[in-house]
Amino acid sequence: MATLHVRNVPDKLYKRIHKLAEAENRSVTAEVIRLLSQGVQAREARKGVADVINRIRRRAQKVELPRGWTDSAELIREDRNR
Template identity: 45%
Template sequence: MPTLHVRNVPKDLHDRIQALAQSRNRSTSAQVINMLSSAIEEEELRHSRSRILAAARRRRFTYAQDVPDSSTLLREDRER
């Protein structure tokens, strides 16, 4: 399994991660792996949502090519 070394971790952050790991009965390494995994899942979900919303916005403002202008339709209806 690959190893990841992180340097220059602020002491406060390290202490908070250790405290969190202890409260969950995990090693510091297991806690960091869990936190990284959760963060990646959240980022992927956020990216997926953004892509879906962008596609919905594009569809929302895309008009069909063969549909006549509404003012033309109204004018034709009034002329009948």
């Protein structure tokens, strides 16, 4: 298992982490590991969502409407303007 040393942690942040750890009956180290894990998972999830949105946008740019069809966004705008 790897060891991670963090320097220059602001006192206020350390106190907040310490309070969280106490509330969950964990050590500060265990709480920091839990917080880091949650942060990494959240960032990965956001990246995954961003990747999906980008794939959808690329596909949407490739789609061509058949002749005579109107883009649904245009129809919705027209309906709102009534």
